[in-house]
Amino acid sequence: MGKIGEVQQPSAATDKDPTITARATSPKGETERETQGKSSFERDTAVETARTASKEKIERNESVRNKSPIVDEKEQESPRKCRKPKSCDKVSAPTIGFPAKLPPRFLNELTIEASFEAPEARSGLVVSQAMLVLQVEEYSVFSGKVAICDFIFGINDHEITSKSEFCELIRSLKRSAKPFTMKVKRPVWNLKTDRLPKGYDVVPGYDYFQGLMVLYPGGKLGMNVKSYNSKVYVTHTDQLSLSTSTCIVGDCIVEVSGTPVTCTAVCSSIILKTLKEKKYVIMTLERAVTQRALHFVRFVLLAEKTKQLDPRMAADTTRIGCSQALRIQNILVPAPSKSIYRSKNHKTQNKRITIRNMALLTLIETDPFNPLLMQAVPPKKMDSFIEKVRHSRESILPTAKEVLSSEPVDRRRESARRSIGYLFNWK
Numbered sequence: 001m002g003k004i005g006e007v008q009q010p011s012a013a014t015d016k017d018p019t020i021t022a023r024a025t026s027p028k029g030e031t032e033r034e035t036q037g038k039s040s041f042e043r044d045t046a047v048e049t050a051r052t053a054s055k056e057k058i059e060r061n062e063s064v065r066n067k068s069p070i071v072d073e074k075e076q077e078s079p080r081k082c083r084k085p086k087s088c089d090k091v092s093a094p095t096i097g098f099p100a101k102l103p104p105r106f107l108n109e110l111t112i113e114a115s116f117e118a119p120e121a122r123s124g125l126v127v128s129q130a131m132l133v134l135q136v137e138e139y140s141v142f143s144g145k146v147a148i149c150d151f152i153f154g155i156n157d158h159e160i161t162s163k164s165e166f167c168e169l170i171r172s173l174k175r176s177a178k179p180f181t182m183k184v185k186r187p188v189w190n191l192k193t194d195r196l197p198k199g200y201d202v203v204p205g206y207d208y209f210q211g212l213m214v215l216y217p218g219g220k221l222g223m224n225v226k227s228y229n230s231k232v233y234v235t236h237t238d239q240l241s242l243s244t245s246t247c248i249v250g251d252c253i254v255e256v257s258g259t260p261v262t263c264t265a266v267c268s269s270i271i272l273k274t275l276k277e278k279k280y281v282i283m284t285l286e287r288a289v290t291q292r293a294l295h296f297v298r299f300v301l302l303a304e305k306t307k308q309l310d311p312r313m314a315a316d317t318t319r320i321g322c323s324q325a326l327r328i329q330n331i332l333v334p335a336p337s338k339s340i341y342r343s344k345n346h347k348t349q350n351k352r353i354t355i356r357n358m359a360l361l362t363l364i365e366t367d368p369f370n371p372l373l374m375q376a377v378p379p380k381k382m383d384s385f386i387e388k389v390r391h392s393r394e395s396i397l398p399t400a401k402e403v404l405s406s407e408p409v410d411r412r413r414e415s416a417r418r419s420i421g422y423l424f425n426w427k
Contacts, residue, residue: 096131096161097151098187099215099279106188106212106282112145115179123170127152128217129163133184138363147186148240149216154183187214189245196284197260203286205293208254211246211283215275223247228300230262235301237368249370250297252286288372298373 116123124140127133133150136142146152153160155173160166173180190209196202213221222241226233232253237243247253253267254260257274261267274281288297 096129097153098132098185099130102187102212102214102280103282105191108186108188110184110186112142112182112184113179114141114145114182116141116174116177119174119177121174123174125170127163127166130217131160131163131166132216134216134218146182146184149187149214149219149245151185152182153185156180187212190285193284197255200254200260203293205288205290206252207287207289209285209287211251211285212280213242213246213271213275213283214280215242221271221275225253225264225267226301227262227264228303232261232264232267233297233300239365239368244368246283247285248287248368250288250294250301250373254284254286256283257281294372298375301373 122137122140123142124137125133125142125146126135131152133146133148133152136146136148152166155166155169158169160169189212191212193208193210195210196208202208219242220238221243222238223234223243224236226235234243234247234249234251234253236249237247256267256270259266259270261270271281271283288294
């Protein structure tokens with residue numbers, strides 16, 4: 001079978017003998033079976049009908065060929081060349097800055113001074129294509145100077161337009177080892193406010209803030225909330241998340257984007273929806289500052305809304321556990337096949353641990369917490385006993401110093417030892 005749109009060309013013998021044309025265009029043996037046993041008039045009629053059908057078929061194929069021209073065989077064998085889409089011809093330059101236009105009151109413009117003391121010094125800075133700071137390494141040039149989600153827009157009065165340009169400037173500053181200044185725009189995560197939802201009662205002992213959360217590349221929300229008495233409280237925030245710089249444990253979320261919230265479902269849905277649409281969200285927070293308010297917030301965080309069930313263990317489980325414990329107690333512990341102590345002939349050439357002369361201090365971060373909610377731990381019994389011993393020692397030492405210097409040395413030691421008693425062990 002031929003391909004769609006292809007027509008088989010007739011041979012040269014077709015023009016001379018119409019019978020051959022009829023045989024070529026008809027199925028195999030069909031013309032011979034039709035003409036056998038027929039008269040000459042019938043045979044001529046059949047041949048004429050076949051010729052007419054052949055001409056109609058050829059005309060129909062030519063019309064189809066004109067509509068869809070035949071592809072050259074060389075072009076079919078050659079690989080097809082992919083054309084670039086029109087959208088790829090003009091690529092728009094990536095925009096730098098925050099993912100959305102933030103309100104001016106939530107932005108601070110800072111100038112940071114820094115310098116590379118050595119060419120091999122690490123910058124320790126990871127930025128996005130929009131020039132937002134994503135990570136700052138410890139003990140690097142920018143450690144403690146640049147914060148996450150800072151927007152770097154200039155170096156030495158030179159405006160930065162792309163990430164590649166920023167990398168080239170940093171390389172040149174490393175080679176020159178000259179001090180430089182860097183301009184950044186830092187978000188203000190909390191602002192004091194008096195704006196509260198209509199009908200909301202101001203509670204004494206609390207401060208009210210407007211909190212900002214910006215959705216930057218790789219950031220996550222990382223916040224757990226809890227509903228109590230028609231209020232939503234923050235119970236936990238993850239490290240290096242969007243909520244760490246905005247909320248602390250114990251904050252009450254009053255409203256989100258101008259909508260008052262009273263339950264966790266509405267609060268979480270509005271926050272997620274606003275972050276997806278606007279790339280930032282503004283919340284009104286209620287934060288406890290007095291001891292009475294802190295005591296109430298501490299009670300709210302410890303309150304359990306659903307009681308944990310402690311069902312009785314099944315009888316067969318208890319029986320199996322007791323039998324296994326008895327079996328383990330009766331089994332004698334075999335002696336170790338190899339001692340853990342080193343022998344005298346132990347080789348210490350291949351050491352797996354190397355102790356360096358310089359120690360590197362590495363900070364271990366804890367989960368975010370609210371220092372105002374922390375309480376002093378009551379003293380332990382051992383601590384009180386040590387305090388008593390220390391006071392008794394301070395009261396006995398002056399008595400030991402009053403011993404006359406005319407007495408022999410051994411006599412003075414003996415009198416001091418008797419006066420101090422069991423609290424001291426003089427050598």
